[in-house]
Amino acid sequence: MESELLSLKWNNHRTTFLHVIGTLRSKASYTDATLACDGKFYPVHKLVLSTCSEYFGAIFERTPCKSPVIVLKDIECKNLEFLLDYMYIGEVNVRQNELAALIKAAECLKIKGLAVPDEEPSV
Helix, strand or coil: CCCCCCCCCCCCHHHHHHHHHHHHHHHCCCCCEEEEECCEEEEECHHHHHHHEHHHHHHHHHCCCCCCEEECCCCCHHHHHHHHHHHHHCCCCCCHHHHHHHHHHHHHHCEECCCECCCCCCC
C-alpha cells in the first residue's frame, strides 16, 4: 500500500534565505570570489553573482581558480555597490540622476532584471 504524498512548505523561506545571504555578505562569510574596483575589494559569493549575472556566470564557468579576483575597470565603485545590493537583496534605491550610469553598468555586467530580461527558470 502506497502512503499519501505530503507537501511540506517553509512559509518564510524567501525572507529567511535573503536575510541569511545578506548576513553572509556583510560578514564576508563563505565568500569564494573577490571583485576589485578602483582599489577597493568586495568579497562575494559566486553562487549569488552567477545566478544574477550572465557576465559573472560565464567568468566563473571558465575560470578554474577556486577564489578568483575579478578586476572591473569600466565600473564605478558606487555603481558596483548598488548592483551588489540589487543582486543580494533584490532591490536598490538610487537617485534618478544616477539611474543612467547604473543601467549602463548593469548592461556591462549583464545583470538579470535590469539589463537582461528576467526569465522564469525552466524545470
